[in-house]
Amino acid sequence: MKRLCEIFRSSRKPETYLYVDRARGLEDVPEELLQQFGEPVPVMVLLLGPDRKLARANAADVLAKIEQQGFYLQMPPTEAELLRRERADG
Incomplete structure (x- = not known):
């Protein structure tokens, strides 16, 4: 399953x-979380599939959370x- 996500x-x-479904935007994100998060600054829109490589997250996990709760x-x-990242780069 692929989904157009906005970050x-x-x-x-x-x-x-x-990460949210672009069609739904921030409407599924709880108000309390948005208050702590601060002003959401758009970063990018991408077509996310379970096999997509992300820097710090597993794409399948991101998609599952968006499906379950509306956001990741x-x-x-x-x-x-x-530390792990530094050792891998070093």
Whole structure:
């Protein structure tokens, strides 16, 4: 299953992103989350399929969350993830 997704960056929390179905926009995102997220800043629109390579998320997981709850919230990387990334690059 493929879905046209829009990705928004948080204006308050660095490296925090919301993935939503482009046709529905932000209407399924809870108001409380939007208040914490800050002003959603559009980043890109992409056709997302389960086999698509994403930098910090599994595309199949993103699609499943959008199907279940209407959005996928990508949080900043943890210290452990940053260490793994640094070792892989080094």
